[in-house]
Amino acid sequence: MFRAANSTTTSRNPIPFHAITLATFFGASAAPTPLYRIYQENLALSPVLITVIFAVYAFALLVALLIAGSISDHLGRKPVIFTALVLEIIAMALFVVASGPGWLIAARIVQGLATGIAGASIGAALVDIDRAKGQLVNSIAPLSGMAVGAIGTSALIQYGPFPLHLVYAILLAAFVGQAGAIWATSETGGRRPGFWNSLKPTISIPPQVKRPLALVTPINIGNWTLGGFYLSLVPSLVASTTGSQAPLTGGAIVTALMVSGAVAVYLRRSKSGTANLGFGTAATTLGILTVVGGVHLGAVPLLLIGTFLTGAGFGTNFLGSIGTIMPLAKADERAGLLSAFYIQSYLAFSLPAILAGFLVKSLGYQLTTDLYATAIILVTGAGLLGLRAERSRAARLPACG
Secondary structure, eight states: OOOOGGGOOOSSOSHHHHHHHHHHHHHHHHTTGGGHHHHHHHTTOOHHHHHHHHHHHHHHHHHHHHHHTTTHHHHOHHHHHHHHHHHHHHHHHHHHHOOSHHHHHHHHHHHHHHHHHHHHHHHHHHHHHOHHHHHHHHHHHHHHHHHHHHHHHHHHHHHSSOTTTHHHHHHHHHHHHHHHHGGGSOOOSOOOSOHHHHTSOOOOOOHHHHHHHHHHHHHHHHHHHHHHHHHHHHHHHHHHHHOOOOHHHHHHHHHHHHHHHHHHHHHTTTSOHHHHHHHHHHHHHHHHHHHHHHHHHTOHHHHHHHHHHHHHHHHHHHHHHHHHHGGGSOGGGHHHHHHHHHHHHHHHHHHHHHHHHHHHHHHOHHHHHHHHHHHHHHHHHHHHHHHHHHHHHHHHHHHHO
16 A cells, blocks of 8 residues: 655655656646757647647647556555656657658657656655645646747757757656656655556546536537647747747747746636636737737737747646546546546647648648637637536526426
């Protein structure tokens, strides 16, 4: 059985190490984003193929979460985190030697598997150590890591040598260091039987959660569609509509989404799910409209301002969706519910991005942005109206009784 968190004996607090490692995984996941335009130019790749390279990561991550998400409960945290680090080292090596789309797809698949395993096992280790701090780190570290990964890669492309390889070599060295350092930390979990059964995905929606989940689904789908669009196409969109070829420009806009999302999660962590969804939908709508204005005017400052607003909505909507459904589930129902939520989220993260690639190829970046902005605003707005109608109905029921 698991040891209690307070029985872990260590002279150092392992939370910073796990937080940095988790952030590094997600930073590496965002590193290809500023490079997609460079790949497109150097390897003559279509926007469709770029979005496929992006999307296979999300598919692989989802598979890892569903199949290997709980194996650290049975094998211990450290060996599973080490395995994820080894897989990530392999992924970085594949990126370093990549010379065509096949290499990039293979690297993204391995990276998705590694990040899914790492996210589940490091996240569990953080909660083992300190439930409250662990949950906060699990919310903020991925967004913070992606922000650093996007802006750091952009700076290396603009100012460093070997733009297609340098960032991956640096990350490879970082993951090698972390793979060695993980053995110096204390084991926060333990071993228990049932390893093979843990590989069977558990997907279930408790009866009491079905209606709330259905109500937040439009907002959640719009939210993750927005995230996928930013991480797959926004640097190319910025270059196409503003004329700025500087990698730091597109990277800064992607970074703004993640930074404002992380700040919003921290500032609104104590608010109710309903309050967060209302705030998040309003911020997303205003932000998207500002971004569309920036696209049509070719104005980078408007794109940045709009993205800060959109990012605040992105982070808060995610927080609100989780906060609406998870408290309704019993302890033994949470894993199955989270699996269902992840499936919905990562499909919305990846499939619409591939569709966007097709639309960009035939309609161009500007019109594709208009279509996506309209769809996201309508879907999230409809979701918020549905939530408010349900709340009004629930308030009337006691009065009628």
